[in-house]
Amino acid sequence: MTKLTINLGDKATIKSSDIILLFNALRSAGYSVIGPTIREGTIVYEELTSIDDLPVGWTDEQEGGSYRLKKRSDNAFFGYNVGPHSWKKFLFPPSLRLWNARKNGNNFQILPENNDTPKFAFIGVRACELHAMAVQDKVFMNGTYIDPVYKSRREHAFIVAVNCGQAGNTCFCTSMKTGPKVTSGYDLSLTEIIQDEIHYFLVEVGSEIGAEILNQIPHESAENKDIESADRIVEETAKNMGRTLDTNNLKELLYNNYDNPRWDDVANRCLSCSNCTMVCPTCFCTTVEDVTDLKGENSERWRKWDSCFTVDFSYIHGGSIRSTVRSRYRQWLTHKLATWIDQFGSSGCVGCGRCITWCPVAIDLTEEVSIIRLSNNNSESLSSDKSDFREKHNH
Amino acid sequence: MAHTLDNEFINPNSQIKSPPDKDPMLPCLFSVEQVKKETHDTFTFYLSPCENKISFPFQPGQFNMLYIFGNGEVPISISGNPSDEDRLVHTVRLVGPVTRAMKNLKRGDVLGVRGPFGNSWPVYEAIGNDVIVVAGGIGLAPLRPVLYKLLSQRDKYGKIVLLYGTRTPEDILFKRELEQLRSRFDLEVHVTVDRAQQSWKGNVGVVTRLIHKATFDPLNSIAVVCGPEVMMRFTALELEKHGVPSDRIYISMERNMKCAIGFCGHCQLGQTFICKDGPVFRYDFMHTYLTKREI
Amino acid sequence: MENLEKILAEHPFLQGLESHYLDLIVGCASNVKFDAGQFIFHEGEEANQFYVIRNGKVALEIFSPERGAIEIDTLEEGDVLGWSWLIPPYHWRFDARAVELTRAIALDGKCLRNKCEEDHDLGYQLLKRFAHIIEQRLQSTRLQLLDVYGTHS
Incomplete structure (x- = not known):
């Protein structure tokens, strides 16, 4: 094995053509891979059957009350902003059967639901979305009562985060201090770097499991120039927020x-x-x-x-x-x-x-x-x- | 308007923190032991657990979610004696589709129970004080466990006053019990109705008019008030007028509830979820919300 | 009379009233007693008194041919009954009936009306006190009207 062993906190680069290997590694680790794909003119989150489902080369234009997909001039995998779906639909299902009651004369029985926990790998989670998960964690896992379905799905989920390479017209994460840079709560985080003909990802390792997965695919140790390029992309995104919200008092x-x-x-x-x-x-x-x-x-x-x-x-x-x-x-x-x-x-x-x-x-x-x-x-x-x-x- | 969400501020020492040992969304089955008709639209259900050896401890003021097969679930406060842990007592006014379905329940029928949820009336904080219990209409039901608790440790409290107002003499709940309470020497009971025919020998007038009749030391009293929101608002104002500080007045709030564990969002009122931060709140905390419309 | 003066002076209704006014009011006062069931006054009659109830219970009623007597308020020890003596045309608007043996101090409204006209300071003192009672009754009447215990659906 010539592969480098990577650890928690390390930074590496992977070729854009190797993203399929990340996909495969997650699937062979038993994850159901959820990511962005195009449905009815929008980029939504669904289970992906292959890497071809990703919205490669597409972006969106958003405004108040308006959303349009548009072709990009490059083949970016993650060159869009957030769409109508969010990851909550997987962690906190829109519709969930809690139990079943069966009548028997004037009596009845209550049969609890045996909810098997799906093991999700989320690909393309943005910084604001990680913060949204943290917000829902406080609702469902931090009080006297705990939502068992949310908790088990959340704890088993593998998160591949993505630093935003562009800001949408309705974005204001900088005002809410939730982005665009992914800072915590991920297993792996990607920054997509497209410079002329070179297309690759800077990968940051946020967990032991993240390191394990990354170790299964070819990668190189990140150089300073890679890290600088990634930083510049996020800085540029931060400068281009479409909206602001003054949160003072x-x-x-x-x-x-x-x-x-x-x-x-x-x-x-x-x-x-x-x-x-x-x-x-x-x-x-x-x-x-x-x-x-x-x-x-x-x-x-x-x-x-x-x-x-x-x-x-x-x-x-x-x-x-x-x-x-x-x-x-x-x-x-x-x-x-x-x-x-x-x-x-x-x-x-x-x-x-x-x-x-x-x-x-x-x-x-x-x-x-x-x-x-x-x-x-x-x-x-x-x-x-x-x-x-x-x-x-x-x- | 000062807003701080500090549980102590809402209701010191009354937060019930009992981490559930089972799925709180799953009802336990109870069977109907007895149904007692209180008034034309209010019934008391005596329930016992279908599985033996389940005891059901609760604090005065807590509520359960009652499930009627195929009809749905409603939050109903517990109206029984907290020292009786083997039997669950609920007094229900038949006002909605689920409670109306409860009218058909007979001895032996089974229903689902989740709970107990919520916090308690300040029965411990009130030790050493006079206690003024003010109930309006069905609001007497959630306060009955308070009376049981106070009277079971009568020597720990100063004067105890029960002021009860309801619509008509026919709407008076727990009539026989009220008569018994009235005959006690260590308890002052006043009852009034909003309207009555000539055969009624008692008081006519709103419950706030009873406050000046009662004897208590306003600065060393705890008042617990339960009834329609308007009634609680007027009562709190009248108690304040008689010198009871607003941080010694407690009220119980009602809102739509689906889960009772702070997840469904329906019972949100400002900084609180009624189901887990309440239903009992200190009036000085709640009063800013009480006068805001549609909040 | 000494007894009457003491009772009136201590009553919250007249608390703080200057002593020469109190003397004047005591001059218009007399002890009265009503048996259970006895009417104290009837709707439409001339209103020339008001009452400070010492003990017992009085029902304020209105009679409707379809519904019979409807009680709208109960007054008890310490309550002040009647303000129609103060406001033209000085006629009672309701029936007042003693529900049980009731003792009260009756105050001659006709006499007081004249004295108030002569001495507006006394008039102000009495009106201020009655305004307070009227406000309380109005508030509780409004609350009664809300029918807060009804189902409303």
């Missing part, structure tokens, strides 16, 4: 603006379609549905993704707590950017921009927040004028 800002008139404005545009919650990589709400067969003898309980944008979501006998679109949008945004911090210790937003791109009416949370900030500043200066006046008046 954001929690307090939203807590102080439950009655801001801007919520009415956004309510006039919002369709309450719940797209933003479905594409969001951190949104975790679910409902349960009981499905009973026609004979009424078998009943299954399913857990399904739900959205705080539905009227039913907050229903208690008599009516819904949040019956207006205004209150539902406010709930979503205030949860994501403010109450989340108090609940889980970090923002619920990772700056991936999906909710902006996939909003059919192009509502942009970065814009909504900056307008609320502006009106808050204006009214604050007004109220401080008023208190000045009162003080003077009283003297």
Whole structure:
């Protein structure tokens, strides 16, 4: 064996033509390989049957309410930004049977579900998406109760992260401090480097298992110039964020603006379609549905993704707590950017921009927040004028 | 508006942290021992575990998710005696599709139970204090375990006052028990109804009007209030007016719940999930949310 | 009379009132007693008194031909019954019925009305106190109207 032994924390390079070997190594290690592929004009995450499924040479153009695929001038494997899917659909299935009940006279039995844990290898996980996983980890694995399905899928997953070589128009990970550089939570991370005719990857090893896999494919020790090239790519990406979000005192800002008139404005545009919650990589709400067969003898309980944008979501006998679109949008945004911090210790937003791109009416949370900030500043200066006046008046 | 999510601030010492030893989404089976009709729309179900030797310890204020085969699941607070761990008691008002289906439950029928979930009323914090229990309507059910607990250790508390308001004399829950409580010398009980015909000899008027009738030391009291949100709001204001500090008033919140373990998101209220941070909250923490519409 | 003065002076309703006003009010006061079931006043009658209830229980009722007597409020020890004496046309709006043996101090409203007209400071003191009672009753009436224990679906 002439292969170099690589360890945790090491950096290496692999040829672009050898990416297929990474693919094969993961498959022979028993992983079901999940990665980007083109479906109905979008780049989504699905199980890949071969390396040919990757969207080689494709990129996307995104804006509020718009997404278009476009041919690239090169053969980049990962030359696109995040699409409508996120990895949560594998770790936190959109629909999951919890148990099955079987009737027997006036009695019944409950049969637990034996959920086998699929072993996923995720290829092409971006920095913002790793942060999104960390956010969901806090929801599902850090409290008194633990979601067993999420936990086992998460712990068995192999992660091949990718540093973003370009920023989308709706991206703002630099504002949320979640990217574009992958910093932790991966087994292997790749930076795709295309210089003239040379096309290769800088690989960083983030775990022992990552090292084991990399040791099965040809690689060379990374040189300084490779590392510098990779750094430059990420720096360039960071400079080209399509959006920004000022997070300074954001929690307090939203807590102080439950009655801001801007919520009415956004309510006039919002369709309450719940797209933003479905594409969001951190949104975790679910409902349960009981499905009973026609004979009424078998009943299954399913857990399904739900959205705080539905009227039913907050229903208690008599009516819904949040019956207006205004209150539902406010709930979503205030949860994501403010109450989340108090609940889980970090923002619920990772700056991936999906909710902006996939909003059919192009509502942009970065814009909504900056307008609320502006009106808050204006009214604050007004109220401080008023208190000045009162003080003077009283003297 | 000061917002800090500090569990101690919400409800000191009352967080129930019992790591589950089994899948919390999986119901246990209980069979109906007895059904008691309390009022035209409220029933008390006495349940015993189908598997022997399961005891069911709980704290006053905690709730269970009750599953009716093929109908679904609802959060219902426990209304029984916390010292009786072998039998589970739930008092249910039939207002939705699942609770209406409960009307058909008979002795021997089986239902699913997940729980107990949530935190408890401040029965330990209240030791050495006067305790004012204010219940509105079905809100008496989640407070009944508090009364059992207080009376089981009567000497540990100062004055105990129960103020109960409901819609009409026909809607009064636990009538016989209330009569027994009223005859005790170590407990002050006042009952009022919103409306009544002439045959009613008791009070007419809202429950807040009972507060001035009760004798307690406002600065050394703990008030526990449960009922419709509007009733709790008015009651807390009236208690404050009578000198009870807002950090000594506790209320129990209700929201939509699907999982009861903080995952489904339905019961979110501001910085909290009612199911795991509550349902019992200190009023000084909760009051900013109570006056915000549709939050 | 000494007894009456003591009771009135200690009653929260008149707390803080200057002593010469208190004397004046005591001059308009008398002890009254109502048996269980006895009406204290009827809707539509002239309202020339109000009552400070010392003990017992009084139901405020309104009668509807279809529904009979509907009780809308209960007043007990320490409560003040009646403010129609203060507001023209000085007629009772409800029936007041003693539910049990009730003792009260009746205050002559006609006499007080005249004194208030003569001395606006006294008028202000009394109105301020009644405004507080009226506000409390209004708040609880609103809460009653909400029918918070109804199902609303």
